[in-house]
Amino acid sequence: MISKGFQKRSKPQAEIPGASLADMAFLLLIFFMVSTRFPRDEDRRIEWAVASAAKRIDAKQKDILNVWLQRDGTVYINDQRLEMDVVSDVVAPLYEGSGEALVISVRGDRETPYALVDQLQQELVSAGVVRVVFASRLEQRMQGQRR
Amino acid sequence: MLTRSRRSVSGEIPVASTADIAFLLLIFFLVSTTFPKDKGLAIVLPAPSEQVEVSQRDILHLAIRLDGVVEVKRGESQQIQEIRPREVEGLWRQEFASNPSLVAAIRTHPEAPYRFTVDVLDALQSANAQRISLQLLEEPAP
Numbered sequence: 001m002i003s004k005g006f007q008k009r010s011k012p013q014a015e016i017p018g019a020s021l022a023d024m025a026f027l028l029l030i031f032f033m034v035s036t037r038f039p040r041d042e043d044r045r046i047e048w049a050v051a052s053a054a055k056r057i058d059a060k061q062k063d064i065l066n067v068w069l070q071r072d073g074t075v076y077i078n079d080q081r082l083e084m085d086v087v088s089d090v091v092a093p094l095y096e097g098s099g100e101a102l103v104i105s106v107r108g109d110r111e112t113p114y115a116l117v118d119q120l121q122q123e124l125v126s127a128g129v130v131r132v133v134f135a136s137r138l139e140q141r142m143q144g145q146r147r
Numbered sequence: 148m149l150t151r152s153r154r155s156v157s158g159e160i161p162v163a164s165t166a167d168i169a170f171l172l173l174i175f176f177l178v179s180t181t182f183p184k185d186k187g188l189a190i191v192l193p194a195p196s197e198q199v200e201v202s203q204r205d206i207l208h209l210a211i212r213l214d215g216v217v218e219v220k221r222g223e224s225q226q227i228q229e230i231r232p233r234e235v236e237g238l239w240r241q242e243f244a245s246n247p248s249l250v251a252a253i254r255t256h257p258e259a260p261y262r263f264t265v266d267v268l269d270a271l272q273s274a275n276a277q278r279i280s281l282q283l284l285e286e287p288a289p
Contacts, residue, residue, distance in 0.1 A: 018162075018163045018166055019162045019163070019165075019166075021165075021166030021169075021170075022162065022165035022166040022168075022169050024166075025166055025169030025170050025172075025173055026169050028173055029169060029172060029173050029176070032173075032176070032177070033176075036180070049261060049262045049265040050262075050265075051187075051188055051265055051266075051268070051269035051272075052269055052273060053188060053269045053270075053272035053273040054186040054187050054188055054269070055186060055187070055188075055189065056184050056185070056186055057184070057185045057186070057187060057189070058189075064185060066185075105185050105187060106187075108261050109261070110260060110261055110262035110265070111260045111261070111262065112260065112261040113257060113258050113259070113260065113261070114211075114255040114256065114257060114258070114259050114260070114261055114263075114264055114283065115257035115258065115283060116261075117261050117264070118255070118257070118281070118282075118283045121192065121281065124192060125192050125193065125194075125195055126195055128194070128195065129192060130191055130192055130194065131189065131191060131192075132189070132190055132191075132192050133185070133187035133188065133189045133190070134187050134188045134190070134265055134268065135185055135186065135187035136186065136187050136188060136265055136269075137186070138186050139269075
């Protein structure tokens with residue numbers, strides 16, 4: 001108590017306290033890490049078809065259903081292996097559930113015989129699906145060739 | 148000089164730069180994260196009961212053979228022209244200019260690889276073709 005008189009007076013600080021900025025940045029970082037969603041189903045090993053007119057699928061991520069079609073005709077939907085003739089039974093309820101907004105992204109191997117692709121299409125038609133995208137890698141064409 | 152008080156050694160870890168580090172991390176992840184956006188050739192399938200009658204005159208038949216060669220047949224004429232999938236784009240532009248109600252009918256050989264169909268579809272979509280029908284080639288050429 002006696003020594004109080006001898007203490008130096010603290011000077012008012014001119015700095016903005018920056019210590020809490022770090023916490024805010026980390027909160028943002030954690031928020032984005034948690035809220036970022038990744039596609040649900042696992043990628044199959046297929047050789048992609050290439051197309052130069054490939055456009056982005058104009059639908060929300062949750063409205064896109066990937067249908068994988070492998071070279072030997074095996075079909076995978078949501079990481080489940082399916083027989084070709086049950087595809088429509090699987091897709092139809094999903095299509096209904098999405099409010100008919102579902103877009104089917106057909107991810108076919110480039111060497112698949114077309115008969116199988118056609119069969120898959122027939123299945124999708126009988127499931128009532130209207131919007132289908134043949135997923136493909138974008139082909140970079142030379143500018144000169146395009147003209 | 149002599150009147151200055153000696154600086155005391157600070158025992159704290161400087162935290163002011165932590166914010167910068169966190170922001171750098173944040174910006175790094177924001178920039179480097181790419182969301183895989185699917186790309187592809189969109190088509191609209193017909194409804195199960197839907198059948199559209201198209202006059203033969205308005206159909207451009209494109210038959211894709213097993214070897215990838217496209218056989219072009221215009222409407223009612225029996226003349227067959229053989230072209231490569233890449234050339235379909237130019238062909239469509241020409242034909243469409245003379246007949247705006249043209250429909251492209253792609254028929255693919257059952258054993259032909261899917262990529263040939265994608266090539267032709269790609270060429271047609273590059274040429275802004277809207278009306279495309281996809282079918283199986285029923286009588287495979289020998």
